[in-house]
Amino acid sequence: MTPRQNAVQLSQVSKRFGRVTAVDDVSLTIEDGEFFSLLGPSGCGKTTTLRLIAGFELPDRGDVFIGGKRQGETPPYQRPVNTVFQNYALFPHMNIAENVAFGLIMRKVPKQDILRRVSAALEMVRLPGMEHRRPDQLSGGQQQRVALARALVNEPQVLLLDEPLGALDMKLRKAMQLELKSLQERVGITFVYVTHDQEEALTMSDRIAVMSRGRVLQVDPPHEVYERPLNRFVADFIGETNFLVGVVKAAGRGKATVAVDGQLPLEVPAERLPGTGEEVTIAIRPEKISLHAEPPDQRAVAGTVDEVVYFGTNTCYLVALTDQTTVTVRCQNQQVGQHVSFPQGARVYLHWQQESVRLLRE
Amino acid sequence: MQPTRTRAIEKIKAMKAVKGTRRPRRRRRGRWLSRLLSLHGLLGYIFLYLPIVILVVFSFNASRHAVAWRGFTLDWYAALFTNKQVGAALVNSLIVAATSTAVSTILGTMVALGMERYEFPGKLPFDALLYLPIVIPDIAMAVMLLLFFVLSRMGLGLMTIVISHIAFNISFVAVVVRARLAFFDVSLEEAAQDLYADEWQTLRRVTLPLIMPGVLAGGLLAFTLSIDDFVITFFTAGPGSTTLPLRIYGMVKLGVTPEINALSSMMLLASMVLVLLSLVLRKGGGEGIELA
Known part of the structure; x- marks a missing residue:
């Protein structure tokens, strides 16, 4: 060729x-x-x-x-x-x-x-x-x-x-x-x-x-x-993104462990490894996050539903973490009658696949 | 670190925002003021146009003395067409107007294009100089030109009149064409060049056809200004180069006759037709450009 x-x-x-x-x-x-x-x-x-x-x-x-x-x-x-x-x-x-x-x-x-x-x-x-x-x-x-x-x-x-x-x-x-x-x-x-x-x-x-x-x-x-x-x-610029600021607790083998919002540290894939103690931003798309009433595993992050906005194909939840950071979550409305799964003020757990998160350095 | 502001939040805020609209208050006063202003305007028009109406009316007067009405006649117009001196002056005027219009339209359009399209050192002073012939008094310009011709040892005649008329007409043409160019969408020229037209082809096939109404309007204005110019022509004319306005002036010295009224009326008519044509050209054909 x-x-x-x-x-x-x-x-x-x-x-x-x-x-x-x-x-x-x-x-x-x-x-x-x-x-x-x-x-x-x-x-x-x-x-x-x-x-x-x-x-x-x-x-x-x-x-x-x-x-x-x-x-x-x-x-x-x-x-x-x-x-x-x-x-x-x-x-x-x-x-x-x-x-x-x-x-x-x-x-x-x-x-x-x-x-x-x-x-x-x-x-x-x-x-x-x-x-x-x-x-x-x-x-x-x-x-x-x-x-x-x-x-x-x-x-x-x-x-x-x-x-x-x-x-x-x-x-x-x-x-x-x-x-x-x-x-x-x-x-x-x-x-x-x-x-x-x-x-x-x-x-x-x-x-x-x-x-x-x-x-x-x-x-x-x-x-x-x-x-x-x-x-x-x-x-x-491209699409919607949640930016979460965290501190690197440990880094190695293509992964960094980042503590966000004073909660349990998260493992994030990293191509260039940051130093321990460095402040980093992690990015996650709203549609990559799922909401749960009970923590599905150790990696879930807790928050409170601040606002619920219905968009037809999906419903958007604005979830406040303990440090007042707002995270946008978009849930597809796959079934009729389930457009609002969590009311305002509900306690929820955010969960995502590890690979969905991007580690960004300013 | 600021908490993340998402589009959803903004959307909610936009929905919550209350629109405040206010109705414009109607005016009750001012009806009398507006009537007074209309009357004032009417008087102004009468003041401007009554002498012209009288001039035209008396050109059809059967009396030799211009003051009293003695019935309708076309005799003065007939006399005009057999008057050899008036005929020669008309020919001179047409030669001067046609030549100076042709030259100043070309030069004026080139100046307008250059000023509108290019940046060059000294552009601002040049721009100011360009407007000078429009604003300075005719008499000053006339004296200047006469001095110039005397110093450069040019014999006064049709040639010097033509040069003088070109000198002031360039500015008028340039101003009219530039007004047209100001609305010109430069991307049309870029599109032409993008489609393999070089600078000359772009000018000939895109720029000129689109500014042509402006160019023609400028040319007509130049023609009108040239054909009824008196002051500058008077100073720069020589023996045998009498133009129509100079001839009328000569005739008036022997007393205002209905013949002069007839001649003036015809010049008035010709000027009005030219100005109207120029206005129509300037207004017309513009929609396409503004749309694009």
């Missing part, structure tokens, strides 16, 4: 705007045919990273490679990438066919090929027969598909998408997520997808790069990012 070629590679790239460092020493390798997401809160540098790949911004330091070729100061119109813009950026003075054909016309593709490829592209995004409409006659979702067709018709090596679903309503967004994913699998083009929506990144991506303050904190497949966050920011 031949090794997979890198579609995009960023090597120690930095970009400053005045005094703000938008992208800070970022190195990334995006493989060919991958659905790669840049995920982070607004202002984390994800859009700037995308613009550095597209060529709208040039790095102050470092190099951008596309298909193994160093880009240097190559202008956007000479890069083998196409972009789907956040606001779609359809040309308002052209009809849909002219919009989609724009890239092909610029590259002087023969006219018959243009007509064929434009209608094929519109077919692909399920907008056939829209050729003569104007952009402002289409709905947001339709404009979004035109923007997609306009980029994909050029068969780029890499498709860059800057929060393309941000302007759509919830239901349409969900539908488009699945559609985008299946489209990407069909055309086999590398997608670099910028989003601040962690759920979107989790459902669509092959790999996710979590960014904060211009830096890449973790690059991993969705389940790894979710189940094994490398640090507190990632654990907090």
